[in-house]
Amino acid sequence: MNYEAVIGLEVHIQIKTHSKVFTRVGAGYGHEPNTLTDPVVLALPGTLPVMNKAALDAIIKAGLLLGCEIAAVCKWDRKQYFYPDSPKNYQISQYDQPICIGGFVEIELPGSARNVMGEHKNIPLTRIHLEEDVGKLNHHVIDSLVDYNRAGTPLMEIVSDPAMHTAEEAFAYLTSIRNTMIYGGISDCDMEKGQLRCDANISIRPVGETKLGTKVELKNLNSISFVRDGIAHEIKRQLAVVAAGGKLIQETRDYDGQTGTSQSLRSKEMAHDYRYFPDPDLMPVHVDVAWKNSLRDTCPELPFDKQRRFLSEYAVPYTITSVLIPERKLGDFFEAAAKLAGPGRAQAVGNWIANDFLRELGAGKIALAAAKITPAHLAALVQLVDAGTLLNAAAKEVFAEMFATGEAPAAIVARLGLTASATDAGELETWCRDAIAANPKALTEFKAGKDSAINAFKGPIMKAAKGKANPKLVDEALRRLLASL
Amino acid sequence: MSAPLYFQTIAGLSAQLAAGRISSVELTQSVIARTKVVEPRVHAFNSFDEPDALTQAAASDVRRAAGESRGPLDGIPVGLKDVIAVSGQPLTASSKMLANFVSPYDATATENLQRAGAVLHGRLNCDEFAMGSSTENSAFGPAHNPWDLTRTPGGSSGGSAAALASGAAIATLGSDTGGSIRQPAALCGLVGLKPTYGLISRYGLIAYASSLDQIGPFARTVEDAAIMLGAIAGHDPRDSTSFKTEIPDYRAELKNRRGPWKLGIPKEYFGAGLDPEVGAAVEKAIAFYKSLGCEIREVSLPHTQYCLDAYYVIATAEASSNLARYDGIRYGHRSKEAKNILDVYQHSRAEGFGDEVKRRIILGTYVLSSGFYDAYYLRAQKVRTLIRQDFLSAYREVDALVTPTSPIPAFKLGEKSADPLAMYLCDIYTIGVNLAGLPALSLPCGFTASGLPIGLQLIGQPFREADLLATAHAYEQAHDWSKRRPAL
Structure with missing residues (x-):
């Protein structure tokens, strides 16, 4: 039975x-x-x-x-x-x-x-x-x-x-x-x-x-x-x-x-x-x-209702919402930052919170309420990265500083000189030409229609730029040159 | 020649204090000296803190000298039943269970009397946990009636009555759950008032039956009772059952409310079991009211016969729960025999409680038990509602009810102590008032041929104590029963 x-x-x-x-x-x-x-x-x-x-x-x-x-x-x-x-x-x-x-x-x-x-x-x-x-x-x-x-x-x-x-x-x-x-x-x-x-x-x-x-x-x-x-x-x-x-x-x-x-x-x-x-x-x-x-007027939105709204309104992945929802203040933090960051950037905000922010809080055994970072600063960081002003690796460094000091990201970027260099256009073009010349195989592949072959040129360029080249600008410059070849 | 200070009234003494003819210390010393003379025979006190009383009296005199007198009670020695908490004083409920307990806090009634400047003195004897009608259930021995030392002063507030009647206090407080103020007042020739349920805070009153208990004054005259009531009445945020109501100047109202009143005579209160001498005295009092121009009307309270039954279900049920806290764990008697937790409960309670308390705990536990609740407790509550409705419908026709307080005058100590049911019948005319939550007072209306006081009960309408007191005052003004003092 x-x-x-x-x-x-x-x-x-x-x-x-x-x-x-x-x-x-x-x-x-x-x-x-x-x-x-x-x-x-x-x-x-x-x-x-x-x-x-x-x-x-x-x-x-x-x-x-x-x-x-x-x-x-x-x-x-x-x-x-x-x-x-x-x-x-x-x-x-x-x-x-x-x-x-x-x-x-x-x-x-x-x-x-x-x-x-x-x-x-x-x-x-x-x-x-x-x-x-x-x-x-x-x-x-x-x-x-x-x-x-x-x-x-x-x-x-x-x-x-x-x-x-x-x-x-x-x-x-x-x-x-x-x-x-x-x-x-x-x-x-x-x-x-x-x-x-x-x-x-x-x-x-x-x-x-x-x-x-x-x-x-x-x-x-x-x-x-x-x-x-x-x-x-x-x-x-x-x-x-x-x-x-x-x-x-x-x-x-x-x-x-x-x-x-x-x-x-x-x-x-x-x-x-x-x-x-x-x-x-x-x-x-x-x-x-x-x-x-x-008393009804003091009732907050229920956790699952908030999760459904985050999924539809901000299009963040389910895994991120299930991290954001259990702690009400974390969800509030996300929503405030996502709104300030602007359309299309909520997922990035969610990622920062679910990964870096929670990890730092956990490592320092710091309560959310005691954290120095503000939703406005996080939103600003996401915007800097999105605009290509800040590279991902540098952004991680900026975030750590934001977490430690509570400074605004722009101030940290300026203080540490982390701005993705608005590199001299001529210098960038030289690096691109050198990279293409050094890798004829990738050139052939790209010409044959394999778009991802372009990535093979980027490593040497970044190396030449000592990591300070703006990836967006590198990509644009490469495509312009490749098209002319 | 005027009476000794200890036999005078609050009204008279406060006038002398105000005029500077006597001091509070002088008055308090007079009461203390009298207490020392009569206490060995009356046993109205469980304990007495003489230095503390004199300190309070001296403080009162200092206030008065500084022009800061707090009114008619300032400097007047007032005794409290040993169920009302006074910080730093014993609080025993006349029980072995609390024989060594000292209260760390004040009852609201205590605070109110202190605010009025009263000199609080003595812890007054009573039946254990206020359960009884003769003070014979006190673990410390019975109090004696000052009018005849072989007789009971009544109970449970027998010590409060005996102290006042014997001159060992100028006024006292008691508590009334089924008649525990009115019956001793009747048996000792005093005015005793049980206020409307909710008029006096119960905070700091050791609970017997929470829905019935009410603190009230014993006094030599209606005017003194009015002064005492004014001092202790009023809403208290520490007691959820205390009522928010305007407190009139009860003393001033004695003269303002003059009647004539429509008075109801409940026929059920004049049947078998009523002592002929008591009955005759009450009839005479009724005739007096008629002579004042009051309309006298017979009324019926048809559920009177169920009062005793309903009372002993409800009161014991609540008592069984209220007394559960006396377990020997945090304070109070703890058995030396106890070897484990069950022992602590069983032995401590077996040793700490007297027979009547145990009887009521067992009865109350039984009526609340699974399967019996509906048949006893719930039914008793329904009967209680009917009893209250009886009174309220009578009040559509009359202003107040007039009855005997106790069916019999003071009985011999030992006469009823072996027969709980005979003892319970002492409260037959007083219990309905508690079940209905009404105010009622007893005042002297004569003496038996053998010289025992007889009490007249006036039952009033909810929160209309001023009318009740005025009705009693009208009788008292025309009679001199209240002026008599026992030869002791």
Whole structure:
């Protein structure tokens, strides 16, 4: 029998706000343990939560970006369980009335080759809700320590329908969500900092069956590639169990990305009863049309929409767009430079960014925002090359200077004397004549109609010019002379 | 001959302070001396910080001398129930769980009283986590009724009532979830006001049942209650359930709002279980209002019989959740027996909580459990809506309701402590008000033959405390019950 896998993902994303979701103390990562706390975070007797509007704004924006319906009322529930990372021993969350309902995530599957766009699909969402993050436990040999810095950080949970079938789809889904949330300024989605976390629900069923099989929840998938590997591993494990005549049980499993193995954490029988009920400390918040519209105005163009536009408007190759798109600011940089460079030069701009610019940034471990180079300077560089004023080899040198100093390319060219010499016409003609005379074979071939034979003359000319001849002028001079011969 | 300072009213004392006839230090010393005399018999306090009280009193005198007095409460000793946070002071909720907890922050009500210049003194005894009607659930032993030391002062804010009635404070704050201010006020011959839900910030009030809890004052007179209410009322951005509303000058309004009022007598509040002496006193009070020209009309609150059931589902459900934070991890009692995380929870909570608290946590956990939520919690919330509608439809005909506060006067300590249901019935006339979120007050309306105070309950309309206080004031002006003091 043929089986198919069915995958649903629960993605937790920390919302980037100045303060925590229910109190004014700051939110952040990498601070001394238990310094981002106050009486509310620590659940001291008598403290009360007050909603952070910025967190609600962010999740509504996320919902709008993903095409969700936004609920008219934002209502809060308590999810109750005892664990030391949860100061109140309940988590304020949303149970039966999530703030965002439905929606979808557009994904792109890998193409047949690196330079070929893959298939696009929409993965439907069930819901997105807002909740508070918990603290962090650090286990030691004889005891455990808890750090409440993370507790109370606004956290949204994006729940997909069980609508994915391969680990690749899950990988593409997570990548797309991450890009979208970064675009929206909703989160930095740094998995190493726990800003994006993912649990997967995985089951298998015979192809053609419509009912879902026994579901296994896979936890601790703490990098995007672990998500792909963990899901692939779990599908294989389930198929093996069934193939061996075994029966799958509903359970939660822990995936270890280092060893590529998983082990059972708990079975369904040990599942929590969270005793959800509406939080009496928080009033429901009404979300009106004006509020939603004001957030809609802040929504950026989605990554895939931008990619499609770059492909059609600027005619840049797919491979370049897939480099430019994931980081919104890089795409913006490209677009600004491409516009300044003028028609027909976008591809050159894209090439500079995808190759030289990113390589320099990576080598120096420099953030895009800290780069000294501006879109105007890059556009100017492309124009200089295009005009034949600057040779490619020299342009590379100019670019390195631009990157290091932030100077305009024209200034660098002047300073370093790199202008492709508007060489003395007579001198150029002498070099051309010498080159043609030295290579009668190429002359014969060219005369016989083989155009590319002209290139054979260029090497010696460049050598004579010590690399400073303008290739365009060399080409023109050669053709003029050859025609007269 | 005038009464000793510790038995006088805020209104009277503030006039003397303003006139320079007494100082706050003098007044505070009088209250402290009285506390030392009566406290061994009354046990109204969990703790008392004498130097701190005198420092505040001295600061008040300095302000006054500099012409910077903050109003009628400046320099007046006010006691707080031990569920309201005061920075640097113990906050125990009368529980072993928090026996050693010192609050690092102030409740909003605390800040408001400090801003008004009050001298905050003493942490007042109560039922553990405000659960009870007799103060017998206090982990530190019950408070005693100053009118008869063998009897309860009521609860849960029994210490707040007993301290005030015995002269160990000039006014106090309590909290009322099902009657915890009004019933002790009735049993101790005091004015006790439970404000509209949302009028007083709950920030810094240890939560028992969040949707029902409300801080309110105990005072010797309606005028004093009006002064106290004015100081603590108002919107607080730290409490999402606090309401944005105009706060009138409650004290000034006592004279401006003169009636006559249309008063409703809910027939369900005069049935079986009502002590005849209490009933007779309440009837007399009703007759008085009639003599003032008030229209008296019988009304019906048909869902009254479900109040107790709805209350014990909703309150325990919220309590089971609110008290989950007391786990021995970050603060509070931590069992020495604990060897692993489950032990920490189980032993710490088993050792830290008393029986009534455990009973309510178990009940509340049960009604929220998977499969029972709809049958209990959801249904109780629907009943709650009906109960509120009962009141609101009565208010289409009348301005306020008049009822007994407690069906019985102060009972003997130990009399009901073995029977939780009998204890729960003490709140039969007060619980509906909390479920409906309404303001209500209790004021003295007589004494039993054996000399125990009787309380009259006036129930008002949402955020119309000024009318409620004026209605009570009209009665008080014509009677001298409020002037009596226990012989102690």
